[in-house]
Amino acid sequence: MTIRQLSIFLENQAGTLQKVLELIKQAHIQIIACTIADTAEYGIFRIICREPDRACRELKEAGVAVAISDVFAVEMSNQPGGAADVVSHFSEAGVGITYMYAFLLDGRGILVFRTNQEELAREVVTRCGLRVLSADDLPL
Amino acid sequence: MIWNPNKECMSREQMRELQGKRLHKIVEYVYHNVPFYRHKLQEMDLSPSDIRTIDDIVKLPFTTKKDLRDNYPFGLQAAPQSEVIRIHASSGTTGNPTIVGYTRKDISIWSECMARSLTAYGVGREDIFSVSYGYGLFTGGLGAHNGVETVGASVVPASTGNTEKHARLIRDLGVTGIACTPSYALYLAETMERMGITRDQIKLRVGAFGAEPWTENMRKEIQDRLGLKGYNLYGLSEIMGPSVSYECEEQHGSHINEDHFFPEVIDPVTLEPLPAGQTGELVFTTLTKEGMPVLRYRTRDLCALLPGDCPCGRTNVRMSAIQGRTDDMLIIRGINVFPSQVESVVLTMEEFAPRYLLVVDRINNLDTLMVQVELRPEYFNATLDTPAAIDELEKRFADKLRSVLSINAKVQIKAPGTIERSQGKSVRVIDKRKLL
Incomplete structure (x- = not known):
């Protein structure tokens, strides 16, 4: 029901992002979506990619602070209000969204997010019949 | 008189x-x-x-x-x-x-x-x-x-x-x-x-x-x-x-x-x-x-x-x-601070590598202490991958420092491998106040 996401701790300094991207490139892993949560001193670089476990291993070996977490990737309608409709299901159930970003996959809008109540969020997905992406849905 | x-x-x-x-x-x-x-x-x-x-x-x-x-x-x-x-x-x-x-x-x-x-x-x-x-x-x-x-x-x-x-x-x-x-x-x-x-x-x-x-x-x-x-x-x-x-x-x-x-x-x-x-x-x-x-x-x-x-x-x-x-004692806002005190706190935090740097400065006439520590890659995990969680870790460390040093220190978490390794005499303090 969830997909794997890489989170990487990056200091705010020229070159730190480049170093990580270069490592992913050398591993021949394609990034499908990404975002950076920025603070005054550091950023958390979040990535959806193919073979996240291998990517994680390669980065770890290079001494990068990287973690894998499970996030929801929910398909939304390509119309005004698409995101609002998806999020409303969770809000109504009292599930908080910790962070969120979005990308397009074959013309379909995908909302990626983490919640503060994983179990309840899973129930919402099932109950409301939301279409969630799994690892197999990601392009090679 | x-x-x-x-x-x-x-x-x-x-x-x-x-x-x-x-x-x-x-x-x-x-x-x-x-x-x-x-x-x-x-x-x-x-x-x-x-x-x-x-x-x-x-x-x-x-x-x-x-x-x-x-x-x-x-x-x-x-x-x-x-x-x-x-x-x-x-x-x-x-x-x-x-x-x-x-x-x-x-x-x-x-x-x-x-x-x-x-x-x-x-x-x-x-x-x-x-x-x-x-x-x-x-x-x-x-x-x-x-x-x-x-x-x-x-x-x-x-x-x-x-x-x-x-x-x-x-x-x-x-x-x-x-x-x-x-x-x-x-x-x-x-x-x-x-x-x-x-x-x-x-x-x-x-x-x-x-x-x-x-x-x-x-x-x-x-x-x-x-x-x-x-x-x-x-x-x-x-x-x-x-x-x-x-x-x-x-x-x-x-x-x-x-x-x-x-x-x-x-x-x-x-x-x-x-x-x-x-x-x-x-x-x-x-x-x-x-x-x-x-x-x-x-x-x-x-x-x-x-x-x-x-x-x-x-x-x-x-x-x-x-x-x-x-x-190597430092006097910060009148309080004696030894780098080894900071070290003793760093060693209690498994999230951090046993390396640190103290940066002492005087800003607007008040001494400031910043402690930089390095995140250990193996302790960066799914529970730590949000700024809120990192802030929480910083706060936990800062609280421990305060209880040992009796002064407030600003904490900065650095990426693995970014604090200089000690070779012989390590540089653990940068004092920018230039008092002596």
Whole structure:
């Protein structure tokens, strides 16, 4: 029901992002979506990619602070209000969204997010019949 | 004015005779009351009867901060607990603070020494005097407080913090004197300027500044901005607290209350005493202390004893300004901080590599401490991958640091491998204040 996401701790300094991207490139892993949560001193670089476990291993070996977490990737309608409709299901159930970003996959809008109540969020997905992406849905 | 001309203006011969008598007495006292010293003297085949004149002091063993720490909490206390009326504590290098118990007589001598200092600064009964050292375990606040009461001035126990309220009190009460750290004096000046309190609205004329190193430039700046004359006040809790030595109106070195605290300056490597005028490590022996007397305590402060007479009429010896430390102790906002204290906290946090960097700076006249630590890649996991979680980790670390250091430190978490590895002597401190 969830997909794997890489989170990487990056200091705010020229070159730190480049170093990580270069490592992913050398591993021949394609990034499908990404975002950076920025603070005054550091950023958390979040990535959806193919073979996240291998990517994680390669980065770890290079001494990068990287973690894998499970996030929801929910398909939304390509119309005004698409995101609002998806999020409303969770809000109504009292599930908080910790962070969120979005990308397009074959013309379909995908909302990626983490919640503060994983179990309840899973129930919402099932109950409301939301279409969630799994690892197999990601392009090679 | 001189508070106690009998003691402050004694002839050198009389002083040395008095010091010799007191040294004999204190050695006898610790021999019978402090097993630590008894064993040390026995090991050196010394008995109290071998110590007759002040020149015999060189036979005695040294005492170090480590000895105080190893005997935590009351191992070096000579007086029975029933005679101890106050206990102060100062930060130690790792873990244990240094505990110092004072008898009623100790407090009375301390007050006398502080009164000598204040009188040398020109403080008298008519003054309204604000004590803005921290009141509490730190000796600064209560030590200065007792002295002001002894002199008979009106003490305003302002302590630290709430600077705006303090600034208003200084204006409204017509406060004439203040004791605080030099950096707090500058911060106070700035606060007053921000509040629109001008020099002609305040009556400050005397400042007793100590507990941290300061420069002549700082003195000038404080004097210009607050319209007072700033005097040095030196002390350390292991010996007594503030007023171990004090400047007179000549402001050429600080007179040591040497009838109570006998000073020596030694070569920190060979431990041999150095002649007057040469810079070395300052060593004190408490000649009259009952609670926790110490023999030849190595302060780690570097300075020289100044030869010659002082035009002020006082004959007690003067010490130069502190020119540095023989260890890596930092003084931040008047509080002693050792890098090893930070290290001990870093080692309790499994999320961090055992590497750290202290960055000390002075911003808007207030010392700041930032501690940089490195995240261990294997501890960066799914529960730590949000800024909120990283902030929480920073806060947890900062709280631990505060409980050990007694000051607030800003924490910065760095990516793995970004803090320089130690090669030989590692750079663990960057002090941007350039005080010495």
